[in-house]
Amino acid sequence: MNLCPVIQVDNDKCVNCHQCISVCPIKFCMNGSGDVIELNHELCIACGKCIDACTHDARLRMDDFPEFLKDVKKKKMVAIIAPAVVATFGNDALRVNGFLNSLGVEACFDVSFGAELTVKSYIEHIKSDNPKLIISQPCPAIVNYIELYQPGLIKYLAPADSPMLHTIKMIKEYYKEYSNHRIAVISPCLAKKREFEATGLGDYNITLDGIQKYLEENRLSIESFDEVDFSSPDPERAVLFSTPGGLLETLKREAPEEAKLTRKIEGTDIVYEYLSELPKSLKSGIQPLLVDCLNCEKGCNGGTGTRNIELSIDEMEFHVAKRANNLIKTNSKKIKKALKKYWSKELYKRDYIDRSSITRIKIPNETRVKEIYADMHKYTDDDIKNCASCGYNNCREMAKAIDNGLNKPENCHYFQQDIINKAKDQTVEITRKLNEKISESTKEFINVNNMVAKLLESTLNQSTSIEETSAAVQQMVASIYSVDDQLKDRKERINVIKDEAQSKISGLKFMVESINEVVESVDKVQGFNQTINGIARNTNLLAMNAAIEAAHAGNHGKGFSVVATEIRKLAEESGSNAHHIAKDLKKITADIEKSKTVSMENSDEMEKVINEFTQIADSLTELSRNMDEMSVGTTQIKSALNEMVENSSIVNKFGNDMNQVVEHMTIIFHELKELSENSKEILN
Numbered sequence: 001m002n003l004c005p006v007i008q009v010d011n012d013k014c015v016n017c018h019q020c021i022s023v024c025p026i027k028f029c030m031n032g033s034g035d036v037i038e039l040n041h042e043l044c045i046a047c048g049k050c051i052d053a054c055t056h057d058a059r060l061r062m063d064d065f066p067e068f069l070k071d072v073k074k075k076k077m078v079a080i081i082a083p084a085v086v087a088t089f090g091n092d093a094l095r096v097n098g099f100l101n102s103l104g105v106e107a108c109f110d111v112s113f114g115a116e117l118t119v120k121s122y123i124e125h126i127k128s129d130n131p132k133l134i135i136s137q138p139c140p141a142i143v144n145y146i147e148l149y150q151p152g153l154i155k156y157l158a159p160a161d162s163p164m165l166h167t168i169k170m171i172k173e174y175y176k177e178y179s180n181h182r183i184a185v186i187s188p189c190l191a192k193k194r195e196f197e198a199t200g201l202g203d204y205n206i207t208l209d210g211i212q213k214y215l216e217e218n219r220l221s222i223e224s225f226d227e228v229d230f231s232s233p234d235p236e237r238a239v240l241f242s243t244p245g246g247l248l249e250t251l252k253r254e255a256p257e258e259a260k261l262t263r264k265i266e267g268t269d270i271v272y273e274y275l276s277e278l279p280k281s282l283k284s285g286i287q288p289l290l291v292d293c294l295n296c297e298k299g300c301n302g303g304t305g306t307r308n309i310e311l312s313i314d315e316m317e318f319h320v321a322k323r324a325n326n327l328i329k330t331n332s333k334k335i336k337k338a339l340k341k342y343w344s345k346e347l348y349k350r351d352y353i354d355r356s357s358i359t360r361i362k363i364p365n366e367t368r369v370k371e372i373y374a375d376m377h378k379y380t381d382d383d384i385k386n387c388a389s390c391g392y393n394n395c396r397e398m399a400k401a402i403d404n405g406l407n408k409p410e411n412c413h414y415f416q417q418d419i420i421n422k423a424k425d426q427t428v429e430i431t432r433k434l435n436e437k438i439s440e441s442t443k444e445f446i447n448v449n450n451m452v453a454k455l456l457e458s459t460l461n462q463s464t465s466i467e468e469t470s471a472a473v474q475q476m477v478a479s480i481y482s483v484d485d486q487l488k489d490r491k492e493r494i495n496v497i498k499d500e501a502q503s504k505i506s507g508l509k510f511m512v513e514s515i516n517e518v519v520e521s522v523d524k525v526q527g528f529n530q531t532i533n534g535i536a537r538n539t540n541l542l543a544m545n546a547a548i549e550a551a552h553a554g555n556h557g558k559g560f561s562v563v564a565t566e567i568r569k570l571a572e573e574s575g576s577n578a579h580h581i582a583k584d585l586k587k588i589t590a591d592i593e594k595s596k597t598v599s600m601e602n603s604d605e606m607e608k609v610i611n612e613f614t615q616i617a618d619s620l621t622e623l624s625r626n627m628d629e630m631s632v633g634t635t636q637i638k639s640a641l642n643e644m645v646e647n648s649s650i651v652n653k654f655g656n657d658m659n660q661v662v663e664h665m666t667i668i669f670h671e672l673k674e675l676s677e678n679s680k681e682i683l684n
Contacts, residue, residue, distance in 0.1 A: 001353065003144065004197050005041040006062050006190040007051065014058040018411065020050035021391030025272040026149070028361050032391070032407040042358055045144040046191035047268050047295050048304030061190055061305065065210035068184055072104040076181045079105045080167045080202075081230075083112040084188035084242040086323055087301035087308055087316045088208045089222060093323075096186070096211065098225035107178060110230040113342075114167030115238035116335060119250045120343045121160035122290070126258055131156070133282060134290045135275075136247055138162045140191035141295035141304075142271065143352065150275055151356040161199075161350045163241055164192065167232070168201045170342050175231070186211070188242065188303030191295075198353070207305030233338040236331045239324045242300035243317055247292040261289035267297035364403040372399040375409040377418040389413035 014036035021030045021037065029043035030050075036058075039050075051059040071077070079100050086093045097108040118138065125131065133156040137143050140162070146153045161169065164185060172179045182203040185192060189207075196202030215222060237253060240246035245264045252259040265271050271293050281287040294300065301316040302308045308316050364372065378384060378395065386394040390412055392401055401407040409415050 001198060003042055003044070003046075003194055003355070005039075005044075006046045006193050007039060007041075007044065007048070008060040008062050009036070009039050010058045010060060011036045013056045015056055016411075017056070018389075018391040019053045019055070020059060022388070023049040023053040023268075024391075025049070025268045026145075027392055027397070028359075028401065028404065028406055030391075030406070032401070032411055033405055043148065045141050045148065045295075046194060046304070047141045047145075048190055049268050051304065052309055061207060061209060062193070063207045063210040063305075064193070064204040065206045065214060068204040068206055069103070069214075071182065071204075072184070076178075077105050077184055078107045078109065078171065078178045078181045078231075079184040079186055080109045080111050080114070080164060080171070081186040082164070082188050082208075082242060082300060083110070083115070083235075083239045083320065084300045084303060084306065084308075085186060085208060086239070086319045087242065087311075088188075088212070088306055090319045092222045092227075093319075094227035094229065095222050095225045097228035097230065099211070099215075099220075099222060100184070100186075101228055102225060105184060106181065107175075107231040108228065109167055109171060109232040110235060111163050111167050112235035112239040112241065113230075113232045113338070114165075114170065115163035115241035115246070115250065116235050116339055117166040117170065117343050117348065118160060118163045118241075119238060119247065119254065120339050121166070121348050122158055122247075122251070123255050123258070124345065125159060126255065126289070131289075133278075133287050134158050136290065136292050137350070138241065138247070138300075139293065139295045140189065140195040142275070142293055144191060144194060145272060145275065147353055147355045148359050149356065150279075151354045152279055153275065154352050154354060157350075157352055159349055159351075161348045162195060163238075165195070165199060165201055165350070166348050169347055170232075173344070173347060174342055188300045188306045188308075190304040192305075199350070205305075209305055209307050212307065233342065234327060234331050234334065236327050236335040237324055239320065239327060242303075243320055244294060244297075244299040245292060246299065247290075251290070258289060262292050263288035263290070264292045266294035266299060268295060269297070271295065361400065361404055364400060368403060369396065369399050372402050372409070375402070376412045376415045377409075378412075378414065383414065385414050387413055 016032065016034075016036055018032060018037065021027055021032060024030055025047060026043065026045055029040045029045075031038040031040060048061075051061060053059075068077075079097075081096065085096055089096055100108055115138075122134065122136075125134065135142070135146070135153060135156045135158065137158050137160075143157065146157060160166075164187070168183050171181075171183070183201070184204045184206055185196065185202045187205050187207055190205075192202070193205040196205060214220075238246070238250045240249050243249075244266045248259055248262050248264050251262065265274055275293070278287065278291075296303050298309070298313060298316060301320060302311070373379070373383070373395070376395070376399070384395045388394065390398045390407070392398040392407075395412075398407060398412060402409060
């Protein structure tokens, strides 16, 4: 028969802290290999230590009170009540009977009288069987432990029922009106559920804590119920059975000599260690006759089914002792008669089951232990800390749990500390590299920032240069237009002079006047010629500057460069024409002066002057054409300059440089981000 679960695990609240493993006397009923501590009910002895130790409410008591409430109105029922009820409810203990009656329970029996029957069974066993050792078994957690982990002690377990089973069997045997009733057990112990299932006796294990919770949730006061006496005979000192040493105190009444050979021991911290060493005592012959042992340090009064663990010993035992004193005074003579009536030699026997076949824990050899230690980052004797933080008290037991799949190296404190230390070292190194990278990146950023500043300054300077060049060219264009207009006007005047000279060549006086006018015009043309020379020089200089700016402008300046080159050629050609014009004008002036003194009848000379004037006119026409082309070119220069100002390739270059800066800084910050992510991963 499998052991039923009596402790529930709330996985949502479990934080895998290993506190439950630490307090568990068995440990290997706990599985810590996952994210929560799972409980193997088959290996659990139901000592209840994990419930009190868990500060996260992840271990819960399993109580039959809800099932009892569903059935009590539909099925006939009686209740048996443990003597620990007095430790919980004090002077109101009998009102618990009234509360149960109000729910539908027909009768209540005192387990304290069942304890009297139990002591009687022990004494008769000692007398008739002369046992070498008797291990008391009122505590089902101890019975579970022996059946699972110390099967060699099974034969020493008292072959008699517990006080509760004595009470149940008494009811069925001697209270025929209740023999077919269901039995509700009011208990201070979670493990009692297993006792009832193992023997087929007892139907509901209702904890004292469950009753208190029900009263609180329904806003009921125990004082509101009547006091109701038990239906069973009155006990005597066996009411102390719920107190550590209660069996011993009861034994003293009937068998004082045997009582002297009794070992009283309780509490999970020592009782299971004691039982594990008991075979050695048996082998040495130093064992006691009777071991009066309990799982709970404060006895059943502070059992796993109560909330009395927070009470002091005095608070728990005061009312129990008070009741015992009263009963000893009033019932000392009656108890023997009652025992004789309700005790039967064959009625209260108990058998046990060897359950050790399911507790096979393999023991790793030294080679395997070293392998597991390596997984736990333990390589030398100094690494074996035995700090017990894992809950197993020493590293070897932890290794055994790991080897059996009940835990994992990551739950070793030393393992975690080693990982943390390595992570710290790696973090320090990463931080150092990160700081270096940040320092380098900062320097690069400063350099890039300086480069951007210089680029902006250069762009502003070049923009100013372009604007100045544009203004100069515009001024040049205006001057060219003015000279062009004047040259056109003079050309027309010379043509008129030519026509007049040809038609009126016979009129010397008129010719002289005209010649004088021509001289004045020539003088003006010479002035224009100087202007043209100045413009040609300025144009040539501006064309050179524009060509330089076009080179700076890159692709956007190519067209502008071609125009600048052509303008420079035109300027040079215009300067050359102006030079020729100057020479011709000089010669004309000399000839005119000479003509004034030569005979007016010399038509050949006059014809020569006219031809020379024709050449001047043609030169002026070519110069005018050059000026027109320069005007168009200048307009193109102006347009190109405006376009450069608006869409300068320098600005594009600045944009490209800024894109390179952004790409460079993106790479830097990407590297920083990658380093940051690497450091975080290691600490986690």
